[in-house]
Amino acid sequence: MILEEMSLxxxxxxxxxxxALVQQALEAKISPKSILEEGMIKGMSIVxxxxxxxxxxxxxxxxxxxxxxxxxxxxxxxLANAGIVPIGKALICTVKGDLHDIGKNLVKMMLEGQGIxxxxxxxxxxxxxxxxxxxxxxxxxxxxxxxxxxxxxSQGEIISDIxxxxxxxxxxxxxxxxxxxxxxxxxxxxxxxAPDAASAAELALKIISKR
Amino acid sequence: xxxxxxxxxxxxxxxxxxxxxxxxxPVLFDFIIGTEKKKMLVGIDYRDDTEFNRLITAIKAFxxxxxxxxxxxVSGMEFPRHxxxxxxxxxxxxxxxxxxxxxESFNNYKWPDVKNADFSILTRAGKYLPGKSKxxxxxxxxxxxxxxxxxxxxxxxxxxxxxxxxxxxxxxEVGKRIEEYFTECLKYDEVGAIICNDDWGFNSQxxxxxxxxxxHVFPWYKKIVQKAHDAGKFALLHSCGYYYDIIDDIIDDMKxxxxxxxxxxxxxxxxxxxxxxxxxxxxxxIDMNFLVRSSSQEVTKRCQNMLKMAKDQGGYALGSGNxxxxxxxxxxxxxxxxxxxxx
Numbered sequence: 001m002i003l004e005e006m007s008l009x010x011x012x013x014x015x016x017x018x019x020a021l022v023q024q025a026l027e028a029k030i031s032p033k034s035i036l037e038e039g040m041i042k043g044m045s046i047v048x049x050x051x052x053x054x055x056x057x058x059x060x061x062x063x064x065x066x067x068x069x070x071x072x073x074x075x076x077x078x079l080a081n082a083g084i085v086p087i088g089k090a091l092i093c094t095v096k097g098d099l100h101d102i103g104k105n106l107v108k109m110m111l112e113g114q115g116i117x118x119x120x121x122x123x124x125x126x127x128x129x130x131x132x133x134x135x136x137x138x139x140x141x142x143x144x145x146x147x148x149x150x151x152x153x154s155q156g157e158i159i160s161d162i163x164x165x166x167x168x169x170x171x172x173x174x175x176x177x178x179x180x181x182x183x184x185x186x187x188x189x190x191x192x193x194a195p196d197a198a199s200a201a202e203l204a205l206k207i208i209s210k211r
Numbered sequence: 212x213x214x215x216x217x218x219x220x221x222x223x224x225x226x227x228x229x230x231x232x233x234x235x236x237p238v239l240f241d242f243i244i245g246t247e248k249k250k251m252l253v254g255i256d257y258r259d260d261t262e263f264n265r266l267i268t269a270i271k272a273f274x275x276x277x278x279x280x281x282x283x284x285v286s287g288m289e290f291p292r293h294x295x296x297x298x299x300x301x302x303x304x305x306x307x308x309x310x311x312x313x314x315e316s317f318n319n320y321k322w323p324d325v326k327n328a329d330f331s332i333l334t335r336a337g338k339y340l341p342g343k344s345k346x347x348x349x350x351x352x353x354x355x356x357x358x359x360x361x362x363x364x365x366x367x368x369x370x371x372x373x374x375x376x377x378x379x380x381x382x383x384e385v386g387k388r389i390e391e392y393f394t395e396c397l398k399y400d401e402v403g404a405i406i407c408n409d410d411w412g413f414n415s416q417x418x419x420x421x422x423x424x425x426x427h428v429f430p431w432y433k434k435i436v437q438k439a440h441d442a443g444k445f446a447l448l449h450s451c452g453y454y455y456d457i458i459d460d461i462i463d464d465m466k467x468x469x470x471x472x473x474x475x476x477x478x479x480x481x482x483x484x485x486x487x488x489x490x491x492x493x494x495x496x497i498d499m500n501f502l503v504r505s506s507s508q509e510v511t512k513r514c515q516n517m518l519k520m521a522k523d524q525g526g527y528a529l530g531s532g533n534x535x536x537x538x539x540x541x542x543x544x545x546x547x548x549x550x551x552x553x554x
Contacts, residue, residue, distance in 0.1 A: 015371060054456065057420045059368035066369070099295070100302040102364055102413070124300050137419045147302045149503040178414055179500040181476065195476075196415045 002028060004041040006071070010043030011050075013063025015070040022071045036115060040068050040075075044113025048198035051110075058106065061197075065109035086117040088208035089135050090141040091171075093121035095158065097151040103177055103197065104145040110201035111143075116208065127154070127161040140208050143200070144190075146177040153210045155180070156188030172175050172207045176200055213252060213548055214277035218493030220344035222403040225279045225528065229404060229445040229468040231489045232365050233525035237518050239278050240494045240528035241549040242349070242406060242449055242471060244269075245537035248544060252276050262286055266336045274341045277552050281340065282406060283345045287328030288392045289351045290359050290385065291321050301538075309363030314377060320361070322384055329401065337401030343404030347447070348396040353409020354428050355418065357385045364418075371423065379427065385528035386431035393435045397442045407432055407467070412452025414476055421456045429457075430433055432465045445492060453477050462490045468537040471495045473532050480517060480532065488526045497547060502531055505517070506544040508537060514550030 002025045009017040018040075025035045047064045050056045090111055094104045101123050108118045119137050121129060130142065140163070144151035155175045162168050172191040175184075185193035192207065194200035224234040250257045252272040258264040266283055273281040292308035311317050333346060342344070352360060359367055360383060370378045393405050409428070411417050417424060432448075437447040447465040451474070461467050469492030473480040480496025487493055497514060505513075514529055519525030529551040535544055 051416075054416045057416060057418075058364075059371045059419055060364060062368040063372050097300055098302045099297060099300045099304045099305060099307070101304050105365070123304060124298070149500045150539075151301060178474070179476070 002030065003034065003042070006035070007017065007043035007046065010040060010064055010067045010071070011047055013060065013067050015063075015067040016069060018067045018071040019074060026054035026074070026078060032082050033084050033124060035065045035075055036079065036084075040071055041115050044068055044110070048110055048113060048201055052198040058102070061106065061109060064079045065113060068113060084172060086115055088140040088204070088211075089119065089137065090116050090143055090204060091119050091121060091130065091137060091139045092143040092145075093125040093130065094123040094145045094147075095151055096124055096126050096153060097149050098145070099123045100145075100147040103147075104114050104143075106197035107143055107145065107176065107200045110197045111204055114205050115142075116204060117203075123179045127158045130158055131161055131165045131167065134162065134165075134171055139171055140211055141174060141204055142171050143174045143176070143204075146175070146180060149179045152177060152179050155190065159188055162203055172201065172211075174203060174207075212275045213545070214275060214526075214552060218277055218552060219338075220274055220277075220279045220342040221346035222279050222343055225345075225347075225403065226445065228494070228528045229492050231468075231492050232525035233523070233544070234528075237551045237553065239276065239548065240471065240530040241276075241278065241535050242282055242408070242495075242530075243534035243536075244272060244276075245535060246538075247515075247537040248272075248535050248539070248541070251541060255496065263332065263336060266332065267339050270336065270339050270341070270344075274344065276548050279343075280345050280347045280403060281546040282349055283332075283336075284349060285328050285330050285332060285392070285396065286351075288323045288325060290323055290357045290361055290388075301513065304505060305359050305364040306366070307363070308360050309366055311361050311381060312363075312366055313374075317377060317381065323388060325388065325395060326411060328395070329391065330395045333396070333399040333401045337399070340401065346399070346401050347404050347406050348393070349406035349408045350392050352409050353407060353450075354382070354386050354389050354431055355409050355411060355424070357389070358382055358427075359418070361385070367419070369380075371419065382427035386428070390431050390435055390438075394438055397438055397444060402444060404447055404468070405435070405439055406447050406449050406471075407435060408449040410451040410472075411457065412450070412454060414453060414474075416453050417456060418452070418518065421460070424457060425460060429460055429465055432467075436466050445469070447471060447492075458487070468492055469494045469526075471530070474498055475501060475532075481520060484521060484527060488521070488524060492526040492528070493521075494528045496532050497530065498532045499539075502543050502547070505543065506541040508542075510543045510546040511550050514547050515553070518553075
C-alpha cells in the first residue's frame with residue numbers, strides 16, 4: 001500500500017510526499033530494495049511509458065524525477081548500508097560542438113528512473129574526455145547526444161577513439177539526438193539507438209540485464 | 212547573381228503560395244541563410260558593418276538566390292538574457308541564459324519596449340528591395356522561445372508546477388510584446404507577410420503540453436495572425452518539431468496561412484504536403500540532414516519531385532527544412548536553388 005502510494009506520488013511529482021512515504025516505508029521495515037524497485041522505479045517506469053505515449057510531457061517527467069531524487073536522498077544511504085548496488089552505470093554527455101542539453105538531461109532522468117547510475121559529463125564534450133572517463137568509471141554504457149547533422153558525425157569519431165583506446169569491448173554505446181537515426185547508428189557501429197528518452201532507458205535496461 | 216535575369220522577384224508568387232494557390236512559377240523560401248552563404252550569393256557587395264548594411268546585404272543575397280522576399284528582424288525588441296559563451300559550439304543550451312527565476316528577478320527584469328525599436332528601417336531599406344519583392348519580418352525568437360530563454364527550460368518545467376502564477380505573468384509579458392512588435396511591422400507597405408518563428412516541439416512531442424501552449428502561447432498568435440489578415444497580409448509559422456497534437460490549433464484556431472520547418476524523422480515534407488494541403492500552405496521542408504549528407508544530384512531529384520507533386524495544386528514553396536546554415540554544402544544549396552528556378 002505504501003509503495004503504491006509512493007509510486008503515485010512520484011508520478012505526480014509530489015516530492016515531499018515521496019520523502020515522507022520513504023521514511024514511513026523504512027519505519028515499517030520494508031526492504032530498501034523493495035522501496036526502490038516497487039515504489040520508485042515502478043513509478044518512474046509508468047512516467048516513462050506515459051511520456052512515450054505523449055500522455056505527459058517534459059515538465060511532468062522533470063517533476064517526477066525531482067521527486068524520485070528527493071526520495072533517494074533518504075534511501076541511498078540505507079541502500080549502501082544494505083550492500084545494494086545500482087544495476088548499472090552509464091556515462092552520458094552531449095558531444096563536442098553541441099551545448100544543447102535537454103535531450104541528454106531527459107535520458108539521464110529516465111536512466112536514473114530505472115536505477116542506473118549516471119555520470120553526467122555535461123555538454124560540448126571532447127572524445128578524449130569520454131575515453132578518460134571510461135577508464136576512470138568503468139561504465140556499462142556510454143550515451144552520446146547530438147543535435148545537428150554536423151555534430152552527430154563526432155559520435156562516430158568518438159566510437160573510433162574508444163576503439164583505438166582498446167576500450168570498445170568494455171562498453172555498449174547508445175546514440176541519440178534530433179538528426180540521429182537507426183541507420184546512422186548502424187553506420188557508425190554504435191550498439192543502439194533510441195528515438196526518445198523513455199525508449200533509451202528501456203534499451204539501456206535490456207543491454208545491462210544481458211551483461 | 213544566381214537567379215536568371217528574367218526571373219524578376221515578385222511577392223505576388225509568395226502571396227499565391229500562402230493563399231494555397233498555384234504561383235506563376237516555382238517559388239523559393241528560406242528563412243535564415245548563413246554568413247558564408249550570403250557572401251557566396253552577393254560576392255564583393257557583401258557588407259556587415261552596420262545594421263542597415265547587413266540588411267542591404269540580405270536583400271541582395273535573397274535577390275541573387277531567386278527569392279521573392281527578404282526576411283528581417285527589426286532590432287530593439289530583444290528580451291535580455293544571460294550571455295552564453297558558445298566558443299566553437301554550434302548549438303546552445305536552453306538552460307544557460309535564464310534571468311527570471313522568481314518574483315524578485317521578475318520585478319527587476321528589464322522588459323524590452325517596442326518604442327525602442329526603429330521600424331523606419333523597413334521604409335529606408337525598403338527602397339532597395341528589387342522588383343516587386345517585399346519584406347517578411349520575424350522576431351528575435353518567438354513567444355515560447357523567449358519564455359524558455361529568460362526562464363530556462365528546466366526552470367520553466369518546475370515553475371509550471373511550483374509557481375504557475377509567475378509562469379503565467381511571464382508568458383503574458385512576453386506575448387504582449389511580440390504582439391506589439393508584429394503590430395508595428397504590419398503597418399508598413401514594404402511588408403508582405405510576417406514570419407512567426409517559435410519552436411514548439413522536439414522529435415516526439417511538444418516542448419510543454421498542448422494545453423499549456425493553448426493557454427499561454429497560442430492566444431497571442433491568434434491575435435497576431437488576425438492582425439496580419441486585417442492588414443491584407445499573411446502569416447507564416449516557422450516552428451520546428453513534432454506538430455500532430457497541435458496542427459488543428461495552427462490551422463483552425465490561429466489560422467496561419469502556411470507552416471515551415473519539416474524534418475524527415477518527424478514528418479517528411481512529401482507526407483506533410485499530402486496531409487496538410489489544402490488546409491495550409493507547406494513551405495520548404497527539404498530535410499536539413501538530407502541537405503547536408505546527400506549528393507547534389509539527390510538534392511536536385513528530391514526538389515524536382517517535390518515541386519512536381521505540388522505543381523498542379525499549389526500552396527508550396529521550395530526550401531530547406533529549416534534554414535541554410537553554412538554547413539550545408541554550397542553545391543547542395545545551389546542544387547536546391549536551381550531546381551526552384553526551373554520553369
